[in-house]
Amino acid sequence: xxxTSNLALIVKRSRMINVDYFCHVxxxxxxxxxxxxxxxxxxxxxxTVRIKNDGLFQQSSDPQEGKFLRIHNLSERLVxxxxxxFALKFCGDGKGDLLESFGPDDIFYYIYAIxxxxxxxxxxxxxxxxxxxxxxxxxxxxxxxxxxxLGGEIxxxxxxxxxxxxxxIFEFFSSNKAKIEKITWSNSTVWLDKAQTIGFKGVSxxxxxxxxxxxxxxxxxxxxxRDRLLLREDIFQYQKIVVSLSETxxxxxxxDAVIDQYGGWPGAFESSKNASV
Numbered sequence: 647x648x649x650t651s652n653l654a655l656i657v658k659r660s661r662m663i664n665v666d667y668f669c670h671v672x673x674x675x676x677x678x679x680x681x682x683x684x685x686x687x688x689x690x691x692x693x694t695v696r697i698k699n700d701g702l703f704q705q706s707s708d709p710q711e712g713k714f715l716r717i718h719n720l721s722e723r724l725v726x727x728x729x730x731x732f733a734l735k736f737c738g739d740g741k742g743d744l745l746e747s748f749g750p751d752d753i754f755y756y757i758y759a760i761x762x763x764x765x766x767x768x769x770x771x772x773x774x775x776x777x778x779x780x781x782x783x784x785x786x787x788x789x790x791x792x793x794x795x796l797g798g799e800i801x802x803x804x805x806x807x808x809x810x811x812x813x814x815i816f817e818f819f820s821s822n823k824a825k826i827e828k829i830t831w832s833n834s835t836v837w838l839d840k841a842q843t844i845g846f847k848g849v850s851x852x853x854x855x856x857x858x859x860x861x862x863x864x865x866x867x868x869x870x871x872r873d874r875l876l877l878r879e880d881i882f883q884y885q886k887i888v889v890s891l892s893e894t895x896x897x898x899x900x901x902d903a904v905i906d907q908y909g910g911w912p913g914a915f916e917s918s919k920n921a922s923v
Contacts, residue, residue, distance in 0.1 A: 683859030816848030
């Protein structure tokens with residue numbers, strides 16, 4: 647995660663946390679804390695890194711990669727299954743065009759979309775309580791393409807790389823210095839003081855209650871800064887968080903809708919020879 651650009655999936659094997667639905671998955675592009683999802687988490691990098699030694703490895707086409715070579719960390723079973731199913735070439739690094747080729751990044755985004763599918767989380771809720779999430783494989787290339795796109799959009803939101811994060815959807819107001827005292831939510835407003843004179847107006851209940859891991863994100867970010875004055879950059883950061891979660895909810899609904907178009911659960915995945923990995 648330090649030597650080259652990389653993505654990693656953070657998951658949990660079981661939900662030993664006081665949250666009544668599966669939300670224990672996230673993406674990172676740097677080193678996370680072991681308790682990233684509120685309890686000990688599993689860290690799964692998309693690429694491992696090797697050092698190039700005297701021509702042992704071919705030079706990377708990316709000059710920023712320098713003396714390091716990224717090696718994808720995907721199972722050969724998964725890669726070969728998709729190659730056979732879609733009749734596409736597999737490029738060992740980055741993205742494909744999804745017309746003639748696909749790459750590790752495409753698979754990562756497909757995984758991220760599946761794990762953010764509300765119907766998947768609901769249908770397999772009992773299994774997700776006790777084991778790692780399993781990955782259903784579709785045999786429909788159009789569905790695969792759509793899920794890659796949606797998963798990529800959600801990942802960009804969670805990494806704060808989406809341009810949507812820079813467009814505010816709420817109003818911040820304060821009659822005095824914005825010190826975080828008592829954090830509450832009501833009437834689409836996140837209040838920061840007991841008198842309810844300081845807050846963020848325009849935050850929906852769904853966004854306020856949205857969890858990743860064991861954390862209610864909008865509340866926890868503020869709790870971690872209790873008794874502090876909010877600076878201008880803090881307000882901008884909270885704005886990005888709210889936009890990211892709001893757009894995530896919209897995209898999760900789109901994932902459900904797209905899968906329904908291709909037969910829903912489990913029909914959209916039953917035609918594959920390898921139903922899940």
